[in-house]
Amino acid sequence: MAQKIYAGVTVDINDEGYFxxxxxxxxxxAMEIGKEEGIQLTDKxxxxxxxxxxxxxxxxxxxxxxxxxxxxxDIKGFYGLFPGAPMKKxxxxxxxxxxxxxx
Amino acid sequence: MIKEEHPLKKVCIICAKGTIEDVxxxxxxxxxxxxxxxxxxxxxxxxxxxxITKKNMNNLHTGTVGNPAMRMPGGLPFPTLLGIIPGVxxxxxxxxxxxxxxxxxxxxxxxxxxxxxxxxxxxxxxxATDMFKLKKExxxxxxxxILTIGQFYEMCGGLQTQIIFT
Numbered sequence: 001m002a003q004k005i006y007a008g009v010t011v012d013i014n015d016e017g018y019f020x021x022x023x024x025x026x027x028x029x030a031m032e033i034g035k036e037e038g039i040q041l042t043d044k045x046x047x048x049x050x051x052x053x054x055x056x057x058x059x060x061x062x063x064x065x066x067x068x069x070x071x072x073x074d075i076k077g078f079y080g081l082f083p084g085a086p087m088k089k090x091x092x093x094x095x096x097x098x099x100x101x102x103x
Numbered sequence: 104m105i106k107e108e109h110p111l112k113k114v115c116i117i118c119a120k121g122t123i124e125d126v127x128x129x130x131x132x133x134x135x136x137x138x139x140x141x142x143x144x145x146x147x148x149x150x151x152x153x154x155i156t157k158k159n160m161n162n163l164h165t166g167t168v169g170n171p172a173m174r175m176p177g178g179l180p181f182p183t184l185l186g187i188i189p190g191v192x193x194x195x196x197x198x199x200x201x202x203x204x205x206x207x208x209x210x211x212x213x214x215x216x217x218x219x220x221x222x223x224x225x226x227x228x229x230x231a232t233d234m235f236k237l238k239k240e241x242x243x244x245x246x247x248x249i250l251t252i253g254q255f256y257e258m259c260g261g262l263q264t265q266i267i268f269t
Contacts, residue, residue, distance in 0.1 A: 063207045064138060064217060076220040084140035086221075102135055103208050 006032045011095075018091065018098045022056065025095030033093045037082075041093070045081055047072045049094040056096045062087065063103045112263040113142040115255070120269070121150035123163045123199050129154075129269045130214045137221035145218070146255045148228030152235060155227060155243045160211045164196040212243065219245045226250050 001020060003010050007028040012020045019025060030049060034041040041049075051070045055062055064087055068075035082089040091099050114136040118129035129145060136143040153159040167173065167186030173195075175181050185191060200210070209217065215225060227242055227249045239249060259266055 061207055064134075064221075065207055065209055065213075068217070068220075074220070075217050079221045085138060087138055101207075102131060103138075103206070 014097075016098060019095040020097070022053070022096050025053070029095065030093050033095075037089055037093060039082065039089070039093070044073065045093075048078065048081060048090060052090055052094045053096060056094070061101055062091070062099045063101050065103060109263050111136070111139075111141050111265060113144075113259070113261055113265070115259040115264065115266045116143070116145045117255075117266065117268045118145060118147050118151035118154065119149045121153035121159075121163060123165045123196060123203070125269055126151065126154040126163055126211060127203065127208070127214075130211070130218070131208070132267060132269070133223055134214065134218050134221070137218055137223040143218065143221075143223035144226065144255070144258055145223065146226045146228060146250070146252075148231045148252075149234075152227060152231050152237065152242075154211055155215065155225060155246050156237060156241055157243055158241070160215075160243060163211065164192055165199050167192045167195050215243060215245055226255060228252065228255075 002013050002015060004013050005011075007026065009024065009026065009029060011024040011029065014020055027046065030046070031041055034045070039045065048067065048070070051067065051072055052062060055066065060066070064075055064078065067073070067078050073081060078086050082093075087099050087101070091097070114132070116129050116133050118126060120126070129151070133143050133145045147155050153163060167181065168183050170181070173181035173186075204210070208214070219225065224247050225243070225245055227237075227246050229249050229251045232238070232242075232249055239246070
């Protein structure tokens with residue numbers, strides 16, 4: 001298992017950069033990972049990240065559709081916030097493991 | 104983990120069949136590509152056109168005849184003769200749709216909208232629309248264009264591109 005320092009905190013990550021211990025996550029850490037991914041996080045981003053973390057902690061399935069139905073943003077907006085591969089990028093910045101969903 | 108040296112850049116999918124499972128295979132692969140940030144184009148042709156025809160798109164069926172992989176709810180093989188009874192195909196199809204919905208996979212129209220929202224492109228085949236006498240207005244609004252296969256191939260060029268036929 002690899003470790004990395006974000007915002008002065010040492011966190012555990014896997015070889016793809018996803019957190020293996022989501023409790024180590026903080027908002028400050030998210031800002032730094034965001035920068036690494038080329039995203040300057042706004043309040044909207046943080047709202048989405050909070051939604052994703054909540055869903056993950058409840059053991060619910062994480063899908064693009066669920067984010068689209070969250071009331072925070074629609075699917076197009078989600079792609080706009082996290083360009084390219086939104087679910088993977090958002091999961092990485094939210095400090096949770098890589099999503100295992102196909103949709 | 105093996106590092107991918109040449110990740111996919113573009114995926115072009117051709118869907119020629121109109122059953123629930125054939126259409127969903129194309130949509131899941133298409134949406135999956137969009138989710139990965141891969142440029143995605145889906146070309147619907149022949150019976151696959153049902154998936155983008157307003158009248159039929161949310162009422163696709165699964166064939167209950169001649170499908171040896173079909174099982175009864177308990178796991179016993181599904182007798183083909185049962186499949187010919189009126190209403191059975193509709194019932195099985197409704198069950199398929201509800202199982203799909205439980206996995207948070209949307210109905211066809213919403214699925215297409217998801218793909219479009221992520222930048223994926225949907226096309227209809229000119230030959231097949233002529234054959235079925237379908238016009239642009241009969242098709243889902245998100246269909247970007249009606250193309251010949253030659254025009255579609257022109258869009259499918261480039262390195263790290265795959266064409267998938269379902």
